[in-house]
């Protein structure tokens with residue numbers, strides 16, 4: 001990935017960061033890089049995620065998925081980091097295999113998807129690092145039951161990716177299911193470039209080696225200066241802007257195929273940096289669509305936002321036919337790609353003209369190599385930002401309260417949190 005932070009400079013935007021401040025911040029970046037390198041060298045929890053390009057064996061994954069490689073529909077049952085990485089990769093790339101992600105427990109939505117599956121041509125990819133996530137386990141019980149009701153032996157059509165131990169591990173052993181292990185020391189939101197994100201990608205026929213090569217190339221750019229490393233330039237700039245008031249980071253890819261990148265990034269950024277009353281709020285947007293819904297706010301609302309554009313510099317195109325309608329002449333005989341490119345450049349310039357900070361993250365095209373580099377680059381940017389914020393980037397203790405309360409509400413144990421649910425303050429206004 002390439003990063004252009006020109007429109008985040010104080011000469012262009014407010015909030016903005018001066019060149020001098022960036023150079024001073026670069027001293028902290030050097031210290032942070034030293035910390036990251038040490039963490040990677042010692043395979044420390046979290047930092048180990050940045051070693052994945054060297055650690056992951058694509059052949060191990062390809063061998064494990066062989067029994068289900070013929071699947072026409074790949075149903076991934078997982079949530080958060082156990083779904084978003086795989087969804088980002090498979091939603092970005094073409095495949096004849098349909099990838100379905102059950103990452104919620106909305107009964108009508110789950111039924112909608114299961115009602116459309118031909119189970120004899122489908123497979124189940126159940127993913128949970130902990131092996132205890134209620135939504136994933138509940139959906140897995142529902143999906144396997146659907147296979148059984150369709151007379152299809154789910155044990156022949158299921159692959160499991162989970163931690164070294166836990167209920168899913170036991171289930172895989174009990175039924176002798178093909179299974180892969182979530183690498184130790186790799187938090188869910190940093191696991192897209194491991195079996196967690198790659199099983200679905202493999203069944204969809206994507207080039208795992210190219211994904212890892214792209215990530216490895218990005219890893220080679222990690223250095224002690226933000227001026228030599230696109231990932232660190234992005235991480236440091238977002239941190240600096242947050243400190244100057246840009247507490248919201250709206251990620252706006254200019255490609256439908258990259259829409260899920262913004263969703264994946266939202267978990268990465270929120271769950272990693274949202275601690276100790278700190279952290280930038282990620283917002284998902286899409287270009288050109290959200291020019292017609294959000295741009296008004298980004299250009300003329302509170303000066304509390306950074307807009308992160310993600311743009312592939314090359315890609316497919318489609319001609320716009322010529323027209324004899326005079327008013328449309330400027331569109332006719334051009335292409336949708338030309339229009340989208342103009343929209344992107346105009347929107348980027350419109351924010352700069354209004355003095356609103358924005359950063360451009362560029363990839364050459366949407367393919368496995370570039371996607372691997374983008375995912376790795378944004379992960380490294382996040383790790384760097386976490387060092388600068390001084391937070392524990394790799395834990396997410398705040399999510400446990402609701403999990404305990406949920407479990408208690410379902411009779412799954414005694415938790416103080418459950419009692420608090422009943423103590424809700426009410427002020428109902430009814431129709």
Ligand SMILES: O=P(O)(O)OC[C@H]1O[C@](O)(CO)[C@@H](O)[C@@H]1O
Nearest residue numbers: 080081082128129130133188399
């Ligand atoms: O992979 P698991 O353990 O099922 O967890 C799923 C997701 O839930 C979280 O733990 C948050 O609840 C995320 O960090 C994680 O990606």
